Amino acid sequence: MITIMTLVRLEARDARTSLLAAACVTAAVLGAVHAFFPLDFAVANAAAYSVWILVALWTLYFAADSFATDCASGRMQTKSLLPVSALALWRAKITFLGLTIGGLSAWAFACEYVLQSVLGTPHSFEHFADVLGSLWTGLPFLGLVAAAGVLSSLIVESALVAMLLATIVGGALAGFGYLLSRGLHLAGVEWSSTHWLLLTATGAVLLMAFGAVAFAHGQRHLGLRSARARVVVATLGALVVTGGLGTATELYRRAVAGLQHPRTRFEAATASPDGRYIALEVESSVPYGVDAPRSVFVLDLETHENEIVAWPGMLIRDPLTGHPAPWDGYRTLRVARFTMRDWRALDEVVSVEATDGGLRVESTDSDTSGPSRLVPSWAEETSAGTGADGSHELRVRWPARGLERSFVGDVSATMLGRGIFLSAHAGRVLALQGGMLRLFDLEDERKDVLATNVTNVCPSPDGSAILVRCEGSTLALATADGSSLHEPWPNELLHVRWIESEGSSRTVLLSQYGRGGRDFVKDLDTGVQFELSIDRGHALLHRLGERGYVFVDREGDLVWVDPHGERIAVLVDR
């Protein structure tokens, strides 16, 4: 202990200029904060952050300087020839670093205390202490900064270069942490901030331990910097490469786990016009996954075989509804592929063609744009800019008849799919205005009120019907004439939504509220209704025309049933 304290005293004496400068800069910065920030709480806030940043910077500097300068000057070699162990020299350096950081932190706090006593208010000092207290939960990060600095100073013989290197190492570790968080996310593991802090603290301790090993190794090869550097570089390299590769591999494995993986969640689908092929967009099981990569599979209902066509990738969406766009041709579909680096950046659009010999996937020059199903073939629409009073204008034209009507209102009232709905029946337009749903006929200028107290409107996939949520009940109306397709469903009992499909079928899913609520499929055209054992955790429920429906049942299997709800096959057994 005496030996270590003797060495620590020498360190302190050697670094006295730096220590003095750090103390002065700290006091000056805090003084400047008080001079330039006008309000008590702003001062307290800024001072707390300044203290934190200053301490982090001093940690980086003194850690980076810990061995670099001594090794460059040969002083470390001189000390090493004293009858002390390598471990004692190491402990002296780390002890000095710890004392320095602690001392400068205490100094910063004392400076702010004095400044608050003179210039602040009791509340502002309390606020300063509160903010600083919340920031100190990041203490393990200081440990990581210190460890990165110390390791860097073992490799290079310049404090400045060591600081730069430590910053790079810190970036690499942050990148590693990011990869790890994504990997964990995909594995379904959610870590709290406490877990991350513990991991950071453990990482800092481990890096310090590796540093001690590298230093001791170097002391047995005195004068050979490469001996230390090899251990440090190998350690950091092994850590980052192994951890990074392992996590990335796990991430990839999870992401392309396949449809059978129990954690795969079915998000959306679109079927070929003949209903034989269904393209499935899936996301790898992420409990709170907002940024997990998605992939696209195409499944053959006759052979039950599936093939991945894009990872990361998504089905191309209808520009207005956000639902998957239909297939372009009889058996061709465009799919968006994203870059591996960024799961949201478009890489290319591929064309997937289902042939008798299997799927043929080819790159295309096209983009993800396409027509919206909200604009039927008879209509053209033009959206005008904002007027001086903030109003919008939507013009609907019927070119075949040379007719046009203009709708003016706020943004939502004039937006297709929100306030304006074009019927599949030519010339008919529905408009939601002030909670009132009206049906317009472009030919005779007639307008009928279909419903009042309307809160939400949703058109059917084919545009021939509309679900109207009013106060108390939900109506299903034909967009051609506003006639009712079904008795109103009471809102307090049921949630009603359209079942996606590419054909002209008009079916809804009726879901009872509550955990044990049951789900029913109702075909508004045939009147067929049956109960469906559907897993509500999956968004997928798709109608395949006369072939029936596919959905994920409560056992997690992807199931195919006929139009009457009779099970045809389990497409994916999970």
Place this chain on the structure above:
Amino acid sequence: MSNDLDPVVSVKGLRVRFGRRTILDGLDLDVPRGSVMALVGRNGVGKSTLLRVLVGALLPQAGAARVLGLDPTREGPRVRARIGYVPDRIDVPSWMRGRDWLAFVARFYPTWSTTEQRRWLDVLALEDGTKVSAMSKGARTKLALVAALAHSPELLLLDEPFSGLDVGVRHAITTAVLTSLRDESRSVLLVSHSIPDVERLADRVAVLSEGRIERSGELEVVGRTERGGVDLESTLLALPATGGSR
């Protein structure tokens, strides 16, 4: 445990490589207790490397070394506590005065004696109140010698400590130190390029060449010429020109 008959330094089959370059290649050497042995050889043959192994600052790839009966690769601090080592260069913080450095070093040696420190300061005529940054090279060498001797080491290792000093200072230092040590029957292993110094001070010589001890023994035997005289320089000149590269 070592006894008085054991050599203070015993090296067997020592091998040191730096990358692909072999510096020491199966080196064997014994330094008898109480002797002043000079290690000579051309530049780069591994003389300083050998001393670094002996103080535990370098791990050899093969072979064994014992210093005062201890293994320096495992017991480096214990070895360094019992020997005095003057490297070719020491780096002392420039703000220190001579006495500050000695006070700092003293804390690491249980056998440090202020009386011995005073004695060696007197023998070497060194003013310890001078700042190290203001000291001449000769004064720094003297300071390093005092630091190496004040704990009464059983063995003194000197690695070219007198190079760069003018003849007068070198002569005064070497005479004062080595004569005193010889009188106290302490052992010295001296690395030097100065043949006159070696011939004047050493009683034994080991000639290092190509990573091995080419010749070793009493000065008169190793440096004997065909005419019957002693000329160590001629012996060195007859060695291969390159060092230990393989």
